[in-house]
Amino acid sequence: MRKTSFVGWIEAVRGVDRLEADDMLAAFTQIKARHAGERLIFLPTAESIIRLVLDKREAFEAAGLEVPLVDKSLYERVSDKASFLELMAGVGMSLPPRIDRVVASDLPMVAKPFHEVSPRSGRKLYPELIFTEQALEAFLAGRGGEDYFFQRYLDGRSYYFLAFFPRSGEPTVRYQENLLQQPNGKSMLAARLCECPDPWSEQCLIRGFQSVGFFGFVMVELIEANGVFHLIEANPRLWGPFELAIKAGLRPEAIAGAAGHERGSKRALYLWTSGLALSLFAGGRPRRYPQYLRKLVSRPSALLGADIYLRMDTLRLLGHELKSALGLTIHQVRSRLSETNL
Template structure:
């Protein structure tokens, strides 16, 4: 039976757009569920792949039943992982989806949760490849700069994100407002941010690339400018072998911070596709090929993205960089502000021919 990827837009839009480009270049069938009438995907050439537009943000079986009814029954559907909130529901409702001929396409729920949760992933990464994390601070007397992190990404049906604190009064206030059963506080580490981005197959094969981050929205939000980077000193083979042995497979991104003294700190893992995925679509097509084939699709044709003339691959999100107070990482210090603005405009993920 022919297969078709099922993508939910309206969440992690930049990753969804990058996946649409990757699937289109490989003639791989896919269908979209738009998040709302204002979903940016409706203003792209991929709007004809939209099966329907959601009336609300409720994630339950009826959402997938509507997706199934909207698509020809001759296709088996394969869920594509781009959002933690929908992933959480899919992981716990595999059989219901299987009854609809929708493949969850996610690793075991216990393995996924151990990696995505900020309270458990540091110990796993330290055990696998020896990377340490920033120090845990006492809850009652946190010293800034520090980061308050949710132990689980989803608490009482709401996705929570880390909160950065740069003064002691703010840190004390947060410790009095948040529940220490649900949150912990960690030392904030200055340095250069790197991502290792990969697809790890069910058989243990992987393709990966390194991303050097230049600019990031305040409070640790989205990366808005990055370039293809190099390994700062991680044993990649040990990392992916360890993840595979614990039963993980799928897309995964790990952030590390390289301190001024050269020490490398583990920050977090995201076992799903990441916002700056376009960099991987351009610079590491083998990773997308492995993901697509591992999901049971054939790639009969491939329209390759032209290589940049100067050999350097970039990722940018110009609109996201308009947020006041973007963090400038050390790798960006060689550029003045006008040059950074030029890079943002030139490499913007939303300024390609399909928009």
């Protein structure tokens, strides 16, 4: 944000480069002092921050912050992968086949953490895509396999279901089809808005969330393989590429009851060019979903205008990320030349 035109909107900065409740409360106190008498509402953008705020909810609310989220236990039930999959399996959702005895013949596979934070080490855990025997051996030897469960890797079309569940009434639902993704299941690089790909899955998801009284924003990934929609995970927060959510008519203010949603576009695209460059120049191989190339090049002018940073207020950030990608490449070339000379 410091490299955009929105830098002037920054009113407080954390004092330490890690998540600490007291540090965040101190930053919030600075903001509160400048906005006496105004509603200050927590916007759920990152799960690690959300969990911290929910863990210290009473302190944040006492300081004057509105936290319009479900309680901590329900949030964790939806956010933690194993408990969420169990919840949705109970309402009829299909899951990727689980691997109980891990052997090389089951490759490729996905290792998913039971919890976001290991109860043993306190370390934040991430899913791992495992394609080779060497990678599997390394994972089991060094990552603490007891914190993970394993599922078969599915290759198919990827969709995000984004819903906003009000405290009462029916949810607002939108969809995106994912086209290109950073290596190892990280951020999406290209996507497009789309219609509901599977009404049955939509009804199951809505029924599952409503059965436990969930409200707020949530994003769910689905993979269609061989005509079956499989549930991958949920992120109870704002949509990852929120640029598409805005184009689809969703409004973050709805979490505080301050605004309704609009109809929005049905054909908008999302492109993160500098993210693609960073992935490629780092030696990574982005994941390409079926028909991604045809869908990207079918509307070249729209694709060019879809880059999230190709705008006057974020051009500086685009240049910074492209420069970082180029610098990474130069560093790699120099390292290889040094190794050759040795």
